[in-house]
Amino acid sequence: MPTPAIRAQLAAFQGFMTDLFQKDFLLTWEHPTEEIKAIVTLAETLKQLHQAGYSYRAFDTGLAISIFRDNSTRTRFSFASAASALGFTLSDLDEQKSQVAHGETVRETANMISFLAEVIGIRDDMFLGEGNKYMREVGDALTDGAQQGVLHRRPSLINLQCDIDHPTQSLADLAWLKKHFGSLENLKGKKIAMTWAYSPSYGKPLSVPQGVIGLFTRFGMDVTLAHPKGYEVMDDVVEVAKRQSAESGGKFTVTNSMSDAFAGADIVYPKSWAPFKAMEERTELYGNGDFDGIKSLEKKLLKQNAEHKDWECTEELMAKTKNGKALYLHCLPADITGVSCEAGEVAATVFDRYRDPLYKQASFKPYVIAAMIFLAKTKDPAAMLKQLEKRGELRHLGI
């Protein structure tokens, strides 16, 4: 039987009013804060159930499909873990092995794979203006398929990182901050510095910084976005951050000084990304098949990056944070100076000191994804949790 802590957690979930059933999850700012809180609370509950050895397998069969249009380790295994825990069969659409390359449309593929699918997770973060658009195209095709009676039920989409947002990352980050600081209320007034950092690689997605400012501005935090000139993020997301910040009684600042951002920060999130304008140019070059243009753009960007090698999360910078002890966040893998590259996003001593917290930050992702799927597939989630509690099954027979 569940422990008192889990019972409390299960009880905490009862109050939420969510409208996530049979919906997609593509951008955090499309969802009311109530739903964000519901996901985080359910993720915590599932994590506690896992730790205590309980099963929350709510399905006996069905496909959970993943489509990765970019490399992935942690999101891939997080999705696989969530699918397994809920009882789904994982099925990866490898576009190289499928007939997608043969001119098949998105609409067709979306329907063809979905006859017995319950959820589809998609990562498509390579080209600006493409990833989120692709997800919506898939979503529209599924809606149409369900309406026309092609699909018995419409599988729900989970954004596993697009060109705009990385909701499973930012929600895992939020769950970790809640755990670390004790509650979402405690985040009020806390300063988080989402800052650009130097990396010798090129073209990293903007979805993490955008996801962070697009989510944390909802909780009354002092959110500072810092980057060198020329490394602006998408205007639309900056507008979201401004609006949410105003609504939540927080603060949203953009600065070109890493040092200003770190000053007095409770939390720092230094991470490289590519400039938005350059990524727009790249998408256009790619659209025109101008591969020479892409190569020369890459060269230009690496050179531009190299002008900002001083944007590194050093011990000196960390010393400027609140009591010199800000919580360091990263979505991983980080470019660690002297470890994975000559000069990178973070000094080795800083990274080493925060290794365990970083891994704990990452540990929330499988449960966040499981919570998203659970809420998308369950009409009355609170009743379902009660039933799981009543069942009280262990994952391991007879321990």
Next chain:
Amino acid sequence: MPTPAIRAQLAAFQGFMTDLFQKDFLLTWEHPTEEIKAIVTLAETLKQLHQAGYSYRAFDTGLAISIFRDNSTRTRFSFASAASALGFTLSDLDEQKSQVAHGETVRETANMISFLAEVIGIRDDMFLGEGNKYMREVGDALTDGAQQGVLHRRPSLINLQCDIDHPTQSLADLAWLKKHFGSLENLKGKKIAMTWAYSPSYGKPLSVPQGVIGLFTRFGMDVTLAHPKGYEVMDDVVEVAKRQSAESGGKFTVTNSMSDAFAGADIVYPKSWAPFKAMEERTELYGNGDFDGIKSLEKKLLKQNAEHKDWECTEELMAKTKNGKALYLHCLPADITGVSCEAGEVAATVFDRYRDPLYKQASFKPYVIAAMIFLAKTKDPAAMLKQLEKRGELRHLGI
């Protein structure tokens, strides 16, 4: 508890006498019509159970292995869906990652992967005279392994498309026609035009047209095979079609006019394929390692194809069909003029008008495969269905 419709469906299945237990399914014409009907009826039943949210998971563990020697989206996901629904773990044999390339024999590999396997689905459609032969080689190895006590039980093979037949496609097509026209009896006398159509690509398998004439001639239909001269299909299958047609009181005609085939047709199935003789030549060239020869054959075939660009399913042709409203079929993906290619198998307006029916046609495949596996692995399928009905479990706990 199952709805009355499902109960009727379950009852409908009770009468069939089948001998599919522990057998392979390689060519539809190797099986009596009773077994064909049993598969289609069971597929419909499983589809209804899925729609109503019921579980038909009959296994708690075991491997369902897929071997794809050619690209696949819908058959791959259909097999995965069927495996998941029945409770199997899907395991794909990726011949690139295995030691098969290292000179291991078919006989050995077949046994090595099968110790805990229940079913093996194989697609091998690239070379004439190879695919079906390979499946039988695997089957013989499994029979031998089971007889020698190497395997506790012999997994059953499912042909997921070979050089001769594509039974999971043609049976899904049949299930769709049954649904569309109300019953198999209603197919009697209906005219189906299985016609070649132009495609800018080369070497498409003959298994679909052969599968169609090899199956639909059993149901008293007026089956017309149409293709330009030089695009003949295998003689053996034409013989099967003739024989079955005579037995079933139907008609089987071969013509070189697409227009004649469409005239008054109830159903049209325009689809490109490679000429049989050319595919024989290709297999021989491949056997001799004559890759220059293959390239020049490819060139010749594309040129030959291009002489028949008028073999396109246009609005004009559709107008010639019964009331101008024949049901358009395709195994997908289709080469759509102006969409996936400059000139192709079908006009965009025709394809667009039939999109939903086409997707519904495809939607039967997972259930056809599940039915095939169910019948191959279950000694008394009717008793098993009764037991599933009695269990009455939902796929989703507590909905």
Next chain:
Amino acid sequence: MPTPAIRAQLAAFQGFMTDLFQKDFLLTWEHPTEEIKAIVTLAETLKQLHQAGYSYRAFDTGLAISIFRDNSTRTRFSFASAASALGFTLSDLDEQKSQVAHGETVRETANMISFLAEVIGIRDDMFLGEGNKYMREVGDALTDGAQQGVLHRRPSLINLQCDIDHPTQSLADLAWLKKHFGSLENLKGKKIAMTWAYSPSYGKPLSVPQGVIGLFTRFGMDVTLAHPKGYEVMDDVVEVAKRQSAESGGKFTVTNSMSDAFAGADIVYPKSWAPFKAMEERTELYGNGDFDGIKSLEKKLLKQNAEHKDWECTEELMAKTKNGKALYLHCLPADITGVSCEAGEVAATVFDRYRDPLYKQASFKPYVIAAMIFLAKTKDPAAMLKQLEKRGELRHLGI
């Protein structure tokens, strides 16, 4: 309900005292003989349960992760089979599709994939001094992750072949010998010839011969290791073999004559491997990125191999064994003269005569792996088996 034979088997297991819970299995000689016997006995039990149609699914969810850094068919499917039978979701870490290539550390990846993992199987046999080291690095990272509260529980590692040992192979071999000769006691005094054999390929791992001499010397056997001069195995393993042989009252001999090794042998295991020294050189060249050096080493080794084409398991040699009827073993796939190569490890007639026994030898591997996982994940394995017996569930509902 289990048959009397299975009940006896289940009873036989009750007596073993093992300390395998939450441990890794990396080298057989790190484990007391009691644990080796427990694994073999449990593997036999699970095999009998499978044959009788019983389920031993002890888990309802959780990941079983495989990491294959080299090609594999039988070990890959054995691991998949074991994972399925126990109820895990199989998740393969394909390092090409992950971000591992992007400078991510072993420590990080190990934690990132393991949040809901129960077991991780690793094959890493390509470079001397690397594979086993890598496994221990992963193991240390997992231990650290569990201690720091990053992981709720530490997944256990299973060595699926490294540069030093191939425990799932040698234990499957042992289970087969036990079956063939009636008991482990009956192996006492039996002569097994683990001999090098010629192969036209290069760089085959030493883990099989090392695994064999490192395991069979524990059972009072007369273990003879034979190879041409220059094909020595690792000194450390030879020392293990010597020590164990002395302790068990057996014999351990190294000879440079295949004929001497075969003389009077009860069991022969002729198999190619690369010379240890050459593999050390290769690892060094690889470390220095000296690919020209590797190529010239390869050339040299193939030439050196070719000097020993007479090291073939021929009918003549087989005639020298005990009554001319020694049991022929191989881990498969074998290089068969005139079949998979011009000249190889074994004559076609010898291989053909032993095909079924060879396949039976291989058939134990899935159950050995399942037994290893079962013992690593179950606190009281005897109680768990009793519970499985009491449950008495069939794998196939209602057969």
